Amino acid sequence: MAKYTLSWHSVTLTPVANAAAFTDSGYGFFLQGGSGTMQCKVSEVYIGGEATASSVIIGKFARDSTVAATSIGAGTLFNALNDGSATAPGTIAVFGQVSTTKPQRSATLHLGDLSFNAFGASGRLWANPGEEWTTIGNTASLGEVSFSAFTGSGAGPVGGTVKYEVV
């Protein structure tokens, strides 16, 4: 199926606790299935620091216990097919940094920790083919993943890239 790259830049992170509403444009991204049966397989998460002074990011790649809904906006996100000659599926994944109902990071379903200093450092997580992080459908808690800053984190700013496949 179709493989995509979702990227963003210049996001000043707003640290939030688990099960607390994210702040619009204060987190990297959320990625949600575009239908009740869509699977998105995330194979790579990359975050790069853009800060001009030391800023320790406590980054969480995690599932969301409340999924984004209503008036979803992409913010600084760009979503592109990896293969220029590929045909996009009829329904694509839902992604964004802005919404009326804000995503909330699950208190238990964390998928990976990316802590790094945003003053010029970077962090990258890869999954082995066949072992990708998967969203199922578009409802909590399996239907959405996000990258956000945990309580105590610096603000960044940061940019990043997510590689995923719509199945």
Added chain:
Amino acid sequence: MRSHRAAEGAILLDHRNNEGVPDEIMVAQGLPAGAGRGLFEAATYNCSHCQFTVVINPLRNRDRAYCAKCDHLICDECGARKAAGADCVPWKKVVDDALEAATQAQQRSIILSV
């Protein structure tokens, strides 16, 4: 026979150009001490029960949690649950069950709307 290493992913943290992250923060996040300094690259595996990314610390002496039913390494938390008697529910089964339920719900709604 498939090796467990064939399922490994990787983590890369590059702090070569700044002062990095103190060990107490990295350890609190489940990363090895020293991971916040210089170039840190390590193999990872995804728990087959919950998909959590486990960074393989080469200095660890304790056994990794392993589920013989799904023949996969699992995270310490799922390992503790398994040791306490929890059943093996591989993530692939969770995916299958969720898709089956969603498909059945769709079919029911189509039948009811006819």
